[in-house]
Amino acid sequence: MNPSLWLALLGAGTLISFVPGAGAVNTMSNALAVGFRRSIYGILGQQAALLVHIGVAAAGVGILVTNSPLAFNLIRYAGAAYLVYLGVRKFLQQPEHSEVRASQAAETALSMFRRGLWVNLLNPKAIVFFLALIPQFIRPDQPLLGQYGILAATVIAVDLLVMWFFYAGTARSFRRFTQHDRGQVLLNRTFGSLFVGVGAILALA
Template identity: 65%
Template sequence: MQFSLWLALVGAGAMISLTPGAGAINTMSNALTSGFRRSFWGILGQQVALVIHVVIVAAGVGILVSQTPVLFMLIRYVGAAYLVYLGIRQLLAKPVKNDGGDSPAALESGFSMFRRGLWVNLLNPKAIVFFLAFMPQFIRPDEPLLPQYVILTITVVVIDIIVMWFVFAAGAKQLKHLTASEHGQLVLNRIFGVLFIVVGALLALV
């Protein structure tokens, strides 16, 4: 891949990652409830889903998904329902009692955050359709394909990790003081619960 083309890929990847979506909401929620460092588990799950999307598109399965309305709608509504489920669960979550005055201890396992991050990104058929439109701009068919796909995947994943961890997760740290009180936790649970539900509704309706 030419250096100028790679720079264009970096710019496009950064713009995509900085666009708020379910992954950003999930990352911020994890950072607030489990801490900045442990939020990386959820980010890692999201990246595995991203790699799967790239593989699906590169293998040609993405075209099948995008051109099969029933399959596309099925994945779409399952993904939307999962986001709504996460939102409802967040709304119903009870605050963690904290007698010491610090933020509540992390209760969720890393695997649980990883699994949720995986499903949040994986159950988004629009990501597959997006990569179908995005990837060909940076792939040259007259050159070896595998090295190009590898470079594209590594670049997009690294950029997304940086943005998710050092922009959204780090940004959530500014609200971390709210988790020290039960009232603050309830407020945050309601905010992120509503955000998950809104994003799920948009995925289903728009």
């Protein structure tokens, strides 16, 4: 991949990563619940899902999904239902004392990874996005494995940095609200509503 093409890929990946979506909401919610450093587990799950989407699109399976309204809608509604489920659970979550949050934080690395994985994996828009993105940056007359490796590494590195240092970092400034019950309730309901809202958009768009 030549430098000018890579710079175009870098710009596209950066722009898309900054657009708020389910991954951003999930990252900020995790950062508020368990802190900036431990939010990386959810972000890594989201990146694993992006890697799967790139592989699916590269294999051409994504074309079959987007050409099948039934398959596409099944994935879309499953993703929307999962986001709504997360939102309702977050909205109804009760305030927790600091010692309870500390004990839960030690147990949630794997669950955060799984949640991040499913949040991005059940997003059919990602499949459509990579189907549109990949042909613009892959040259069929050149070795494909290296090109796909560069594309995957670039997109995932950019998204990881944006999610962790921008979205998780932004959430860190709100963490002082979690020190008292009223602030926790407000933030739980805010992020619960955001999850439900993103799910509704995914289902209706």
